Amino acid sequence: MVTSRRIPEATVARLPIYLRCLHVEAKRGVPTVSSERLAELAGVNAAKVRKDLSHLGSYGTRGVGYDVGFLIFQVRRELGLTQDWPVAIAGAGNLGQALAGYAGFRARGFSLVAMFDTDPAKVGQSIHGTPVHPIGALPAVAAEEGVAIGIICTPPEVAQELADAFVDAGVKSLLSFAPTVLSSPDHVALRMVDLSMELQILSFHSQRVAEQLVEGL
Amino acid sequence: MVTSRRIPEATVARLPIYLRCLHVEAKRGVPTVSSERLAELAGVNAAKVRKDLSHLGSYGTRGVGYDVGFLIFQVRRELGLTQDWPVAIAGAGNLGQALAGYAGFRARGFSLVAMFDTDPAKVGQSIHGTPVHPIGALPAVAAEEGVAIGIICTPPEVAQELADAFVDAGVKSLLSFAPTVLSSPDHVALRMVDLSMELQILSFHSQRVAEQLVEGL
Known part of the structure; x- marks a missing residue:
């Protein structure tokens, strides 16, 4: 196997997020996706998306972006999801x-x-x-x-x-x-x-909302 | 309220992880924790821990670390967990x-x-x-x-x-x-x-294990 398996843990943790976003685009019938669009859907910045996907050997096409179907295949293969x-x-x-x-x-x-x-x-x-x-x-x-x-x-x-x-x-x-x-x-x-954990993150947001209400009085 | 609420989203997402690790240390009866130890428990690097906690106005004491009980209070307060x-x-x-x-x-x-x-x-x-x-x-x-x-x-x-x-x-x-x-x-x-998502991340690990087994043959 020639592929290097040294993908950063943080990248691995983001791959399932990209995959979910890609499935959304595929469902909408979109053929290609830019790193900016994928970044927006995934809630990270576009440079990070390009860096992450470069670990998969996927670089997209300038001005066009990534082929949605092929990128789904690449991410699934990388995650081992093509096996059962x-x-x-x-x-x-x-x-x-x-x-x-x-x-x-x-x-x-x-x-x-x-x-x-x-x-x-x-x-x-x-x-x-x-x-x-x-x-x-x-x-x-x-x-x-x-x-x-x-x-x-x-x-x-x-x-x-x-x-x-x-x-x-x-x-x-x-x-x-x-x-x-x-x-x-x-x-x-x-x-x-x-x-x-997710509830704790939402608690932070609830607190901000409460503070904004107080500030607005 | 004087506290600035401009804490990066990524830091907010890590606070519940730190909190869980701090509860582990508290349960062990440990009075102080170094950024290195907290980083190890949380699976991030120590510089990131110090940066994250600085957003809470918490800097620790050189050579001693952070007071576990006080840091738990600070993180809970920041997350709004002191409210119900x-x-x-x-x-x-x-x-x-x-x-x-x-x-x-x-x-x-x-x-x-x-x-x-x-x-x-x-x-x-x-x-x-x-x-x-x-x-x-x-x-x-x-x-x-x-x-x-x-x-x-x-x-x-x-x-x-x-x-x-x-x-x-x-x-x-x-x-x-x-x-x-x-x-x-x-x-x-x-x-x-x-x-x-967590299963997908584990799938990546399962695949690596399978490859190592093949390489070891």
Whole structure:
């Protein structure tokens, strides 16, 4: 493989944002997109867009921009979305069930192959078409299904235990929604999502609005 | 108010990350934290941490670092988290219910005052202590409760309609989990969360792991 994989982490984190914007343009039937337009949609500056896309070997055409369809392909290829990654979810509570039914996952090329829970009422059931296994079956099922990404939607008290179980089963990428800090070995990619973070950013905006109202009195 | 509110958006977006890291240090009983340590925990570089915190008027002490407790207070104050922001959720499906029960929200000072749904089986019920109202009651309830932040957890087809209803009711900040692109007037802060984005970033890592395995053969 000749492609250099040394793309900055920050660029990788922006690729899904570009991809979403590109899908919007594609849906509108737009054939090409300028770096300025893409920057506006993505909420970054145009120079950053050009720099980011240059890491993909994509430079656009002066005065024309980037071909939307080809750029979607390039970004998806770079993100590995042209492959099908088997995903498993630990925790079939409200959040796990919401993720299992989340239309965006399947649309982006992730296939949910298994869920795990301790609740006997859930084990053996199928949620949005995905079977729920007992937690004890995680090592065997994850190995058999070749799970690439494990999602943790359990209460915080047991989240680390489930992360460890995924790691022991050979899973190399973990995504945790549990409101606690987890750790993983160096060779495992671990991302923790704090659903309250976006609310905190909005809190900042709410405060500004409130201050402007006071100033306007 | 003398404080300048001109903090860069990118800094605002990092403040919740610093806050989470600071809570980790506080829990460990650590009294002070260096910019290097905070940078390591937050996954950014130390110069950026110092620059970001300087916007809050926080400079730390050379050779000692920042007082953890005071910095937590400063970040919370800057984010407006020392106030209590009333939050409402439109859509009491799995995701709405998961958010209603999400421990992290209450811990960060957000109070969920109302949920809205069309399902007659849910209307009139209480989910994790929060009453579910019919969608038609949104304008009256949002105004009465002084809702500052509206969260949209509905199917994509009706998400814009709910966003508009929140805006009409005077709500100034919106957070949407619906897998679709929404629009709002300029005076309303709108953030759209794509739950598949984190998975896409992990897909990139999964691909790298797969390539390394191939290279290692």
